[in-house]
Amino acid sequence: MAGVSEDIEEGSEEEMEAMTAGEVLQKLEEAWLNEKFSPELLEIKSDLVECMLDQIKEMEENIKRAKKGDFKVSLHRMEIDRIRFVISSYLRLRLEKIEQNTAHILEVERQRSDEETPHLTPEEHTYAKEYLENMEGHFKGIALRHMPPNLQTLDPKQTVIRPNLDSYIFLKVNENTEGVLVEEETQEAREEVVDLEAGDQHIMRYRPVAPLVSSGAVSLI
Amino acid sequence: MFGEKALELIRELHRSRDTSLPPFNEDGIRQVLEEMRALFEQNQKDVSATVAGEVGLFSGVQLRHAALERNKRCLLAYLYSRLQSMRNMRWEFGSVLPQEIKYNLSEQEIQWFNKYNKSLANYMRSIGGDGGLDLTQDIKPPKTLYIEVRCLVDHGEFETQDGNVIVLKKNSQHFILRSECEHLIRQGILEHIVH
Numbered sequence: 001m002a003g004v005s006e007d008i009e010e011g012s013e014e015e016m017e018a019m020t021a022g023e024v025l026q027k028l029e030e031a032w033l034n035e036k037f038s039p040e041l042l043e044i045k046s047d048l049v050e051c052m053l054d055q056i057k058e059m060e061e062n063i064k065r066a067k068k069g070d071f072k073v074s075l076h077r078m079e080i081d082r083i084r085f086v087i088s089s090y091l092r093l094r095l096e097k098i099e100q101n102t103a104h105i106l107e108v109e110r111q112r113s114d115e116e117t118p119h120l121t122p123e124e125h126t127y128a129k130e131y132l133e134n135m136e137g138h139f140k141g142i143a144l145r146h147m148p149p150n151l152q153t154l155d156p157k158q159t160v161i162r163p164n165l166d167s168y169i170f171l172k173v174n175e176n177t178e179g180v181l182v183e184e185e186t187q188e189a190r191e192e193v194v195d196l197e198a199g200d201q202h203i204m205r206y207r208p209v210a211p212l213v214s215s216g217a218v219s220l221i
Numbered sequence: 222m223f224g225e226k227a228l229e230l231i232r233e234l235h236r237s238r239d240t241s242l243p244p245f246n247e248d249g250i251r252q253v254l255e256e257m258r259a260l261f262e263q264n265q266k267d268v269s270a271t272v273a274g275e276v277g278l279f280s281g282v283q284l285r286h287a288a289l290e291r292n293k294r295c296l297l298a299y300l301y302s303r304l305q306s307m308r309n310m311r312w313e314f315g316s317v318l319p320q321e322i323k324y325n326l327s328e329q330e331i332q333w334f335n336k337y338n339k340s341l342a343n344y345m346r347s348i349g350g351d352g353g354l355d356l357t358q359d360i361k362p363p364k365t366l367y368i369e370v371r372c373l374v375d376h377g378e379f380e381t382q383d384g385n386v387i388v389l390k391k392n393s394q395h396f397i398l399r400s401e402c403e404h405l406i407r408q409g410i411l412e413h414i415v416h
Contacts, residue, residue, distance in 0.1 A: 053349040068383070074366055081363040081400055088359040091348065095356070099308070123347040130340040138304065138333045143296050146254045148261035151293050159297075 024051045025083065030219050032090040037170070037220035038213060039163040039206055041097045041105055043119045049087055056080050098124060102132045103160045165207040173200045175217045182208050223260065223288035226252045227295030234302050242306050245327035250296065257292050260285040307334050311341070312357055313407065358403055368399045370411040379405075 019027075028048040035042055059076050066073050098105055098120075106128055109118055120128065136154070144152045173196040182204060183192035196202070196218065212218045230249045237243045264285045267278040307330065310318060316338045323331065346353035376389035387395055394414065405411040 050349060053351075053354070057351070077398070078363065078366045081359070081366065084354075084400075085359045085362055088354065088356050091354070092356050095344075123344050127340055127344045130336070134333055134336045134340070135301075135304070138329060139297060139300060142300060142327075142329055143250070143254070143293075147257055147293060148289065151257070151289060154297075 021051075021055050024048055024055075025086075028052055028090070029086060032086050032093075034213055034220045035090055035093045035097075038210075039165055039167050039169075040210070041094060041101070041119055041163075043117060043214060044094070044121050044124065046121060049090070052083055052087055056083055094124065095127070097163070098128045099131060101161050101163055102128050102135070103156065104162045106132065107160075165210065166205050168203055169206045169209075170201065170203050170221045171209060171213075171218045172221050173198050173202070173218050177212060177217050180208060180212070223256065223285070224291045224295065226256060227292045227299075230299045231295055234299060241322055242303060242325050244325040245303070245330060246299075247327065250299075253292050253296055257289055260289050260292075264289075303330065304333060308337065311337060315357070315404070315408070316342070358400070360403075363399060366399060367396050368402070369394060369396055369414040369416075370402055370406065371414055372410065373412050374410055376405070376410050 028045065031042075031045045031048060059080050063073050063076050063080075066076075105120070106125075109120060109125065112118060118125070139154070140152075144154070176198050177196040180194050180196055181191060182194050183189060185191035196212075201221070209218055213220060226249060230246055230253070233243055233246060233249075264282050267282050271278050271282075307318075307326070310322065311334070318326075318334070326334070345356055348354040348356075372389045372391055372393045372395070375391050379387045379389050381387065381401060382398060387397070389395075389410070402411050406413055
């Protein structure tokens, strides 16, 4: 959230606080499911994560102050466990994707323009770079170094694992969206355009709806 | 046949995918690299001969090049697959590997593991900004707050969040907060009793 003019930030920060904790948790769960079912690494929702971590801290404080044997304590503890699970799972899913598609993700971030928000947190970015370095260093040290000179490098075209954006996903529609281009016109088929109505559920390829996932118009289920 | 030794390495891993990681096959790797060296040298000779005017050597060069690429691919697959197993072990067992497993790793693999550990620890510490969040906990969605566990080995005393002290004697059963004993269950000290 750095580097943007204060005036604009103020507005959105107020909006953030105007959401109840319950709403934030719901948005986090949505982000978590999107991340789980999307083949690519989505934009990190740091504010949601931080907000819920703060919530957990507050609830733990409340528990400490509560009377021993109070029923509310158990409920709070269960809620804390659940929230912590969602946050952990969300961040774990991201780490798994980072480890699977390291080179690809770093390449995408390098090519991202300065106005777009990065999909990785600075810490995730560091983690990705360290992971790639560790991996490549290992291969070089044990194997590549001892190979014939023309085979000592790794050809990115052969080694980089890219996410399959054409995999099929289930989605539910949040906002009416018209004119989604699902299949492009080829020699064999006409182009296929669909209108998505709020409340509908579909199964389709991820690629055409990727921008709709980012904007929140659809959610993956 | 070219590439036999490399295939053997892959088979070794495939055979052991349900059991623990086999010892690092330093010998096998060395043999594959030697075969690659021999193939390359032969190819260099053939290329010079072709430049000098000899014909009919091209298919041989192609075959050897294909074998070289195959060996490289198998070798990298072997190494990568082992690293993946080690990575999964970090998430299952924690940052200290059991001695039997460490025994089967090469020096460089242990170094890789330490670097991975450090990188992961730094990342987890940075989450949230107040000491961080241990992502290796809470692997499964929480179903209940307390769970019944049986102690499998003597583990001495254990202090719960409330301040109660439980004696973890072998075969004793306890009713503990799930979040407190998850790591003991993964280590094999406690066993979750499911009715």
